[in-house]
Structures are given as C-alpha cells and as structure tokens.
Amino acid sequence: MATITRNDCEQNALSKQVKEFAVLVPGYIDEIYARAVKVAADMAAQDAVLVRPEAVYVTGCGDSYGASMAAAPALRALLPGCTVHPVRASDLAGHVAAFRLKRGVLAMGISVSGTTQRVLDGMARAKSCGAFTIGLTGGTDSPLSRDCDRAVALPQPEVSAEPGAPAPSVLSYAISCLGVIFTGVGLALAAGTITQEQAEGYREDAKAYCAACGERCQEQADDLFVLAQELMGCDGFDFVGDDADFATAYFGSCKFAEGFGAFTVYDDSENWEHVNHFIKDTRHMATFSVISKSSPSLSRQLEQLPVVAYLGRKGVVVTDLPAERIEPQELHVISLPEAPVSWLAPAANYLALSLLASYMTALSGEQFFRGFARPWNK
Amino acid sequence: MNRLDYHSPMVRQAVETPTMLAPIMEASFTDEALRAALPADPSSIKQVILSGCGDSFASGVATYPAFEQLCQLPAQGISALYCGRYTTPAEFEGALVVLNSISGGPSRVIESARHAKAHGAFTVAFTSNPDSPLARECDSILQLKELPDTTGTPKVIAYTASCVGLFYLAAKLAETQKKIDGAEYQAVRDALYRYGTSDFAAVADTIDETVFGYMETWSKFDRYAMLGDGGDYGAALFAGFKFPESVGRMAHWDDTENFNHVGYFHRELDKIGTAMAVSADSPTLQQAIRTARVLCEMGRIPVIATDAERELFPPEAVVCTMPRAPYPWMAAGFLHIPLTLLASYPHALEPDMLAPYRNKQHPWDNGDRLRKSHIEVL
Numbered sequence: 001m002a003t004i005t006r007n008d009c010e011q012n013a014l015s016k017q018v019k020e021f022a023v024l025v026p027g028y029i030d031e032i033y034a035r036a037v038k039v040a041a042d043m044a045a046q047d048a049v050l051v052r053p054e055a056v057y058v059t060g061c062g063d064s065y066g067a068s069m070a071a072a073p074a075l076r077a078l079l080p081g082c083t084v085h086p087v088r089a090s091d092l093a094g095h096v097a098a099f100r101l102k103r104g105v106l107a108m109g110i111s112v113s114g115t116t117q118r119v120l121d122g123m124a125r126a127k128s129c130g131a132f133t134i135g136l137t138g139g140t141d142s143p144l145s146r147d148c149d150r151a152v153a154l155p156q157p158e159v160s161a162e163p164g165a166p167a168p169s170v171l172s173y174a175i176s177c178l179g180v181i182f183t184g185v186g187l188a189l190a191a192g193t194i195t196q197e198q199a200e201g202y203r204e205d206a207k208a209y210c211a212a213c214g215e216r217c218q219e220q221a222d223d224l225f226v227l228a229q230e231l232m233g234c235d236g237f238d239f240v241g242d243d244a245d246f247a248t249a250y251f252g253s254c255k256f257a258e259g260f261g262a263f264t265v266y267d268d269s270e271n272w273e274h275v276n277h278f279i280k281d282t283r284h285m286a287t288f289s290v291i292s293k294s295s296p297s298l299s300r301q302l303e304q305l306p307v308v309a310y311l312g313r314k315g316v317v318v319t320d321l322p323a324e325r326i327e328p329q330e331l332h333v334i335s336l337p338e339a340p341v342s343w344l345a346p347a348a349n350y351l352a353l354s355l356l357a358s359y360m361t362a363l364s365g366e367q368f369f370r371g372f373a374r375p376w377n378k
Numbered sequence: 379m380n381r382l383d384y385h386s387p388m389v390r391q392a393v394e395t396p397t398m399l400a401p402i403m404e405a406s407f408t409d410e411a412l413r414a415a416l417p418a419d420p421s422s423i424k425q426v427i428l429s430g431c432g433d434s435f436a437s438g439v440a441t442y443p444a445f446e447q448l449c450q451l452p453a454q455g456i457s458a459l460y461c462g463r464y465t466t467p468a469e470f471e472g473a474l475v476v477l478n479s480i481s482g483g484p485s486r487v488i489e490s491a492r493h494a495k496a497h498g499a500f501t502v503a504f505t506s507n508p509d510s511p512l513a514r515e516c517d518s519i520l521q522l523k524e525l526p527d528t529t530g531t532p533k534v535i536a537y538t539a540s541c542v543g544l545f546y547l548a549a550k551l552a553e554t555q556k557k558i559d560g561a562e563y564q565a566v567r568d569a570l571y572r573y574g575t576s577d578f579a580a581v582a583d584t585i586d587e588t589v590f591g592y593m594e595t596w597s598k599f600d601r602y603a604m605l606g607d608g609g610d611y612g613a614a615l616f617a618g619f620k621f622p623e624s625v626g627r628m629a630h631w632d633d634t635e636n637f638n639h640v641g642y643f644h645r646e647l648d649k650i651g652t653a654m655a656v657s658a659d660s661p662t663l664q665q666a667i668r669t670a671r672v673l674c675e676m677g678r679i680p681v682i683a684t685d686a687e688r689e690l691f692p693p694e695a696v697v698c699t700m701p702r703a704p705y706p707w708m709a710a711g712f713l714h715i716p717l718t719l720l721a722s723y724p725h726a727l728e729p730d731m732l733a734p735y736r737n738k739q740h741p742w743d744n745g746d747r748l749r750k751s752h753i754e755v756l
Contacts, residue, residue, distance in 0.1 A: 062639030076466055083468045085454075088607075090635040094661025095608030097446040118635045118665070236601070236628045243464050254640050261645025263601050265630050270459035270486045270751075274432030275619045278735055278742060280626025297463040299752045300486075311741045369643050375676040376643060 004363055006225040013167030014259060014358035014368070017157075018351050022214025025174050025348070026207035028155045032175065033182050033203045039134065039150050040186030050132050051190040053106035055083045057131070058180055059092045059122050060110035063173045063254060067110055070247035070346035071180035077343050078188040092122030101129035106187075108134045108180060112154065112172045114142020123148055136179040138172075154179050167368050168258040170354045173251060177347045178206060205340040206347060212337040213348035217355055220334065224352060227316070227332055228359035234286040234314060238276050239266040240304065241290035242297040244346040248290045248318070252353030259357035260366040269297060269304045277307065286314040288353065293321045294342035305331060318352055320345065381590040388624060388722040388734070391526075391534035392715050393586045396579040398526055402539045403546075403571055405523035412550035415520040416474070417500045420554035424472030426453035427494070428544060429461040431486050431748075433537045433616055434478035440612025440714070441544040444707040448552035448566070455612060462489035463756060470497035474551070476544065477503055480522065480536050482510025485751040491515040492755045504543060506536075520547065532623040532734050534718050537616055538574070541711030545570055569704045577701040578712065585698045589719040592681065592696050597724050599651035602629040603644070604717065605637050605669065605680075606655035607662045609710030613655035613683070617717035624721045624734050634662065634669040642672070652678045653720055655713035658686035659706035670695055683716040685709040 009015060043050040056075055058068035068086035075084040087096060092107065101107065107126035111119045114137035124147060127133045135148035138156040145151035157171035185202050188194040217224075231237075237256050241249030246268055253264035267276055269289070279285055287308045291301045306328055308315040315331040320338040334352045339345035361368060370376040391398065417423065426445045428438030438455025445453035456465070461475070475494040479487045482505035491501045491512060503516035506525050513519050520543060525536055546567065553563035589596075602621050606614030611633055618629035632641050634654065644650060652673055656666045667690055673680045674692040682691055685700040698716035703709035736742035 061635055065636060081468055083466065088633050088636060090607045090633050090662045090665060093665075095443065097443075097450075097452070099450060100446075100452050238628075242459060257640050257643050261643055263628060263630065263644050263646075263650070265628050268457055268459045270431055271435060271457055273744060273748060275622050276628075277744065278622040278626055279628055280736055282741070296756055297459055299754055300459060300463070303747075303751055307744070307747070366645065370645060375647070378642075378672050378675055 006221065009225065009359045009362035012358055012362060014170065014354060014361065017167070017170040018217055018355045018358065021170065021174070021351060022211045022218070024157060024171060025210040025214065028157070028175055029178060029203060029207050029210065031155050032178050033185070036152050036179065036182040037186040037189060037199065039152050040183065040190040043150060044190035049104065051187045053079065053082055054104045055085065055100070056106045056108065057085045057087050057092060057096065057101070057126065058108045058110070059087050059089045059119060060176070061089045061116050061118055063169055063251060064110035064112070064119070064176055065089065066247050066251040066254065067173060067176035067180060069250065070177045070244055071184070073244045074181040074343035075184040078184040078194070080193065089116070089118035089122045093118055093125055098129045101126045101131040103130040105131040106134065107131045108136060108183065109144060109148065110136045110176045110180065111144050112138045112176065114139045114144035120144060120147060134183060136176065136183070152179055152183055165368070168255050168357065170351070174210065174347060181343070181347060202341060206344055209337065209339050209344050210348045213351055216337055217351040220352060221355065224355050225359055228356050228363060231286050231314065231356070231360060232363055233284065235284040236279065236281065237262050237264045238279070238285060238287040239264060239290070240269055240272050240287060242268045242295055242301060244343070245290040245292050245295055247346050248350045248353070249288065251350045252288060252290070252357070255354050255357035256360070258369055259361040260364045261370055269301045272304060273307065277311070282312045286316060288316045288318065290349070291317060291319040291321060292342065292345045292349070293319070293338060294345070318349065381586060384590070384723060386722060387528060387531040388534060389719060391528060391531070392718045392722060393582050395535065395538055395715060396575040396582065398535045399538060399542065399574045401524040402522065403542060403574065406521060406539070407543055407546040409550070411520060412546055413554070415502050415518045415547060416551060416554060417517070420551060422472060423474045423500070423551065423555070424451065425469070426451055427461060427465070427469065427473050427475045428453065428455045428478065429458050429475065429487070429490055430478035431458045431484055432619060433533055434540060436612045436616035436619060437478055437537055437540040437544060438612070439615055440541050440609050440710045441548070443609040443710065444545050444548040445551070447707050448548045449555060449557050458484070458486040458490045462486055462493045463754070465493065467497050470494055470499040473499040475499045475501045476547065477501060477512060477516065478540055479512050480506050480525070480533065482507040482512035484748040485753050487512050488515050489753045489755065492753070496755055504540065530734060532620050538712070538715065542570060542574055545708065545711055566705065570708070573701065573703060573708060573712065581699065581701060585716045586719065588696065588698050589681070589716060590723060593723050596651050596720060600627055600649050602627065603637070603641050603650055603652045604629055604631045605634050605652070607633045607660055607666060609707060610655040610657050610660060610713060613710055613714040613717065616714045617653065617655070617721065620718055620721035625724050626736060634666045637669060638672065647676060647678055650678060651720065653681040653683070653717050655710070655717060656682055656684040656686060657706070657709040657713065658684065658702060659709070667691060681717070681720060683713040
C-alpha cells in the first residue's frame with residue numbers, strides 16, 4: 001500500500017484553508033472592522049442606548065456556537081458592566097426566559113449562510129421580546145440579515161474545494177469570531193469607552209496575530225504530521241479548555257467529528273477530573289488541553305496535565321506558554337504565538353487542531369462529513 | 379434473565395427513587411430549612427447562579443428554568459470553575475449563588491463561594507455535610523439529609539435529591555418575593571413530592587422493564603451520545619457523566635439542534651448508543667422530535683426519556699414514558715432516571731467490567747486532588 005505523505009494530506013480543502021490563513025485573514029479583518037464599526041456608529045446615531053447594552057446574547061449553531069463562546073471574553077472586556085451570554089440557538093429560540101430579552105439587551109446571531117433556521121428562530125424571538133438584534137452573516141440579503149435590526153456583512157472566503165464537496169470550515173470560523181469581536185470593538189468605540197486609536201490598534205493586533213498563528217502552524221506542519229500519524233492509534237478524543245480556551249477545544253472537537261467522524265468529548269479542566277478522567281481505555285485515548293497563558297484558570301489547567309500523563313493517555317497541549325512551563329515532559333506541546341491582547345487568542349489558536357483533523361482525515365481515508373453519503377445524507 | 383438479579387446499587391438508586399427520595403424530601407426541604415437558606419431580605423435577590431462540579435453542575439443546568447419561571451429572575455447553571463474564575467461582577471450583583479456539593483469539600487466550590495462573596499453575592503451551601511469547608515464558607519446552608527450511603531457507586535439519588543431541592547428552593551424564593559402566593563407555593567411543594575414518589579412509583583417498573591429489555595442491543599455499544607435542550611440538557615449531561623463513571627466509556631452530550639451540526643457526523647454508528655431527554659413542555663419539543671426521526675432514519679435508534687405522549691416519537695424509538703409533569707420546568711429534574719439505567723445495567727451485566735470509578739485503583743486513584751487543588755480568588 002502506498003505511503004500517504006504530508007503533501008497528500010495537504011490537498012484537501014481543510015489543509016488549504018489553514019495554509020491560506022496567514023495571507024487571507026488579515027485582509028478580511030480590514031473589511032470586518034470597517035463594517036462592524038459602521039454598524040455600531042449607525043446604531044449610536046439611531047439611539048445612543050443601543051451601544052451600551054446591559055446584556056448581550058450571542059448565538060449560533062455548530063462552529064458558530066463555538067464562535068459565540070470564543071468572542072465572549074472580548075465582549076466582556078470591551079463592554080464593562082454588561083453581562084455576556086454565549087447561548088445555544090435552541091436556547092435563544094425557546095428556553096431563555098422572555099423577560100431576559102427585553103429592550104436594552106443586544107442579541108447577535110451568527111450564520112455564515114444566513115439561513116440556519118434555529119438561529120433565525122432565536123433572533124426572531126429575541127427581537128419580538130424587545131432585544132435589538134444584529135445578524136452576522138455572509139450575505140447582505142440573506143434571511144438573517146433581512147430579519148435583524150442590523151447586519152454585519154461578513155466576507156465570504158472562497159475555499160478551494162472540489163465542487164460539491166464541502167469541507168469543514170476554518171476561515172468562516174475565523175471570520176465569525178472576528179465579526180463578533182469587532183462588533184464589540186465598534187460598540188465600545190461608539191459608546192466612547194475606547195478611542196479610535198485603540199480600536200485601530202486592536203485591528204492591527206488582530207491582523208498581526210492571525211498572520212503569526214498562520215505562519216507558525218505552517219512551520220509546525222512536519223511535527224503535526226508526525227503527531228497525526230501517532231494519533232491514528234487512538235479511538236477516542238477528549239478536548240479540555242476553560243472559557244475562551246473551551247471554545248477552541250470545542251471547535252477542535254467539531255473538526256475531528258466533521259473531518260474523520262471521530263467520537264469526541266469536551267469539558268472544562270475541573271469537570272474533566274470529575275467525569276472524563278474515568279474513561280478506562282487510556283491507551284487509545286488522546287487528550288487535548290488548550291491553555292492560554294492569560295487564562296484566569298491557568299493554575300487549574302496546569303494541575304490537570306500531570307493527571308493526563310499519569311493515566312497513560314496521549315496528551316497534547318496547545319498553548320502560548322513557554323514549553324518549559326508544561327509538565328510533565330512526555331506531553332506533546334504545540335506552541336502558539338502569544339496574543340497581543342488576551343481576548344484575541346481564540347480568534348486564531350485553533351489552527352493546529354484543524355490541521356491535525358485534516359491530516360487524520362486523509363490518513364484514515366475518510367471523507368469530510370462522511371461524504372454526505374447515506375445515512376449521513378438526511 | 380430476571381432483571382431483578384441485575385439490580386446493582388446504581389440501578390436501585392434509579393428504580394427505588396420513590397422510597398429513597400421521600401425521606402430526603404421530608405427531612406431536608408421543610409419550609410423552615412428553605413427559609414433559613416435564603417437571605418433575611420429575599421427581595422434583595424435579583425438573579426440566581428446555581429453551580430457545582432460534575433453532577434452538581436448538571437443539577438444547576440436542569441433546574442435553572444424553575445428559578446426563571448417561578449421567580450421571574452435571570453438564572454443560570456454554571457460549572458464551579460466558571461463561577462470561581464470567570465464570573466463577572468455584573469453577574470454577582472444581587473445574586474443568590476447556590477453552591478452544590480454533597481461532600482462540601484472540593485476546592486473549586488470553596489473558591490466559587492469566596493469569589494461570589496467577594497463580589498457581594500449571597501451564598502448558599504447545598505450539601506449533606508454541614509461541617510464541611512463549603513458550609514463554613516457560605517452565608518447559609520441547605521442540608522441534604524437522609525441520603526442513603528452509596529459509597530463507591532456513581533451517584534444517582536443524590537443528584538435527583540439535588541434537583542428536587544433546588545426546585546423547592548426556587549418555589550420558596552418565589553413565595554418570599556411574592557411572585558407566587560402561599561397556596562401556589564404549597565401546590566408546588568405537593569406536586570414535587572407526589573411526582574417524585576407516587577407518580578414515579580406508578581411507572582418505575584415499566585421503565586425498568588423497557589430499559590432492561592433493550593439491554594441486549596444497548597450493551598453492544600461502546601460509546602454514547604446524550605441529547606437534551608434547555609433544562610433537559612442538564613438531564614442529558616448527568617446521564618452522560620454516568621457512562622465514564624460507571625462503565626469507563628466515553629459519552630458525548632449536546633443539544634438536539636447542535637447535534638445535527640456536529641455529532642450527526644460521527645462514524646461507526648453501530649458502536650454509538652444515543653439517548654434523549656425531552657420534556658413535554660419544552661419550547662423546542664418539535665425540534666427534539668425531528669431529531670429523533672433523523673436518528674431513526676440513520677439507524678441510530680434513540681432511547682427517549684419523556685413525559686410527552688409516546689405517539690409523538692417514531693415507533694421504532696425506545697421510549698420511557700414518565701408521568702406528565704405538572705409544571706413545565708419539573709420533568710427536567712427527573713428525566714435522567716431512565717437514562718441513568720442505560721449506564722447502570724451494562725455494568726451489572728458484564729462481569730468483567732471494571733468497577734465504578736475503576737475502583738479508584740491506579741491510575742484512577744485521584745485521592746484528594748480535588749480537595750487540594752489550588753484555590754485562587756481573582
């Protein structure tokens with residue numbers, strides 16, 4: 001049987017998105033920034049109260065739900081005094097109490113296609129309850145952009161894929177995360193809590209950080225390919241992270257499931273030791289820990305790592321900490337650039353997990369989304 | 379096979395709920411005990427946080443809707459790690475923070491209590507140990523009394539009692555805040571007691587038979603997916619937690635919408651057991667029914683715990699019908715019971731299965747790490 005090379009693995013659309021990330025995403029950021037800032041300025045012109053919400057709900061499905069969690073720390077930092085709630089689309093569509101979605105509350109819905117029904121349902125409900133709604137969507141005339149009070153039009157990346165063969169998204173996820181983050185920047189700017197210079201500084205920071213993450217991932221490709229080969233012996237994949245790091249862990253787990261159909265679980269670093277710690281087949285279990293240097297729960301996350309090694313699992317740590325801070329040494333460390341602003345980290349710290357998913361899809365001979373073949377064609 | 383021969387201590391905690399729960403409710407949730415757990419001026423409470431680790435986290439997720447619906451207050455069920463390290467001052471303003479831990483010992487709940495108190499919240503220790511570190515840390519105690527000794531077995535009845543206790547507390551807070559009157563408060567109390575005892579007793583045997591009858595199929599699975607929306611997500615979470623604990627196998631949890639975006643793409647469907655918790659009054663009932671249909675079409679026949687009409691679900695689904703809950707929020711606190719049996723019987727049926735929690739033998743001997751985890755108050 002012919003050996004599958006790294007080059008073979010990099011022919012799919014998931015690898016290509018990671019490869020093009022450093023070049024494409026900084027360009028998207030200029031567009032996103034301009035549109036988000038304009039939407040916020042228009043809101044302020046309509047009613048100054050709109051840019052000082054008392055609570056923000058952000059929703060989406062799948063990756064877009066991940067983006068809502070990833071962007072939450074940025075919104076908390078940029079909108080002081082405002083509570084920020086990343087929520088599942090089904091929750092916004094029915095379970096979040098109506099009285100919470102009153103006037104003075106902002107709801108943001110993410111759907112790149114602008115047609116995800118549950119997101120439309122959630123946003124319609126939020127609007128009917130009195131909340132001001134912003135849709136973040138790829139099309140200016142999509143149902144989501146039409147139904148919301150305002151829309152931030154997101155760039156639509158052209159992913160080089162074979163026709164009719166959709167690939168797990170990376171670029172759209174980046175754009176969604178950055179769309180929410182820069183909507184937060186726009187609101188803060190319009191509310192006067194940050195200056196124009198600060199806002200533009202964040203924009204340039206994001207461009208530099210995304211480029212650096214994309215380039216670093218390319219430098220690590222050989223190492224990641226070897227790691228992917230080692231991980232092929234695993235049958236279960238466990239993703240651990242806290243708050244924004246949880247978003248990255250969640251997104252990584254999505255790519256593994258979409259990519260090669262892996263069975264994945266996820267949790268925070270404390271709950272992990274109450275639950276998934278007890279999985280018995282440790283030799284076929286890989287645990288991915290996402291740890292940001294600036295994480296408020298860094299001490300807890302570092303406590304978890306020796307336990308992973310002690311269990312005899314394959315442990316992988318995705319971090320911007322210096323490698324020497326990661327103990328014990330048998331853990332595989334994927335080093336990331338440090339984000340210039342802590343809340344920018346989740347906008348690009350998932351690339352290595354995405355590339356791993358791509359490599360493992362090729363190595364396993366699986367098709368993305370099981371090729372949408374029966375029974376995955378519903 | 380006689381199912382009664384397989385009534386392990388874990389199975390018994392589920393099927394004997396009525397006899398185990400009655401003395402707990404009578405001893406623990408008296409009107410006096412509930413009033414003493416609340417602040418002297420209950421009108422000061424503007425929002426509610428329910429938190430804990432593992433099972434106790436799930437109980438907050440299952441019961442927060444009761445606080446929202448009865449008290450008309452914003453409520454959230456969050457993990458102790460999030461409560462202690464990430465919750466913002468705005469979320470603690472006028473907050474009642476209920477920290478649930480049967481032992482009252484893990485560092486994370488103690489840390490959460492300190493963090494919440496530092497930001498002015500009123501903290502309640504919901505624990506069976508009134509002398510525990512958690513109890514000493516909090517402003518008040520709601521003691522779980524008459525819990526049967528389930529040492530070495532994954533907790534089921536303690537979780538059920540936790541959900542019921544939080545429901546009682548919600549009702550008491552609603553009454554003290556004059557959101558419901560004394561008659562309605564008593565009606566809720568009566569309904570809770572009846573539902574957990576005589577109502578459930580009427581169906582316990584049928585549910586046990588249904589689940590046991592499915593074990594020949596279910597025991598072929600080696601990984602599990604648990605689905606639920608809103609409060610039902612708490613039931614799905616808890617049921618999911620029982621699989622790593624009891625049989626040492628992986629379980630994935632998600633809501634019924636997100637499942638269609640991610641877990642739907644898992645491969646090796648013949649290895650995955652899928653179950654759902656579905657409240658009859660769920661605002662997303664129709665979505666849950668659609669997901670059940672999709673699962674059946676895929677050949678992933680789900681086990682469904684519900685208090686809705688059997689006829690709503692596909693005929694091939696295995697449905698465990700609970701009594702119709704008298705309040706929309708109530709079923710979520712009980713739907714875990716049938717699902718728990720799914721995690722309990724494989725352990726009882728397979729003699730070579732390692733004991734619950736892997737007997738806490740090497741390398742699962744987590745000792746007192748959870749109590750010694752470093753506490754930080756940020």
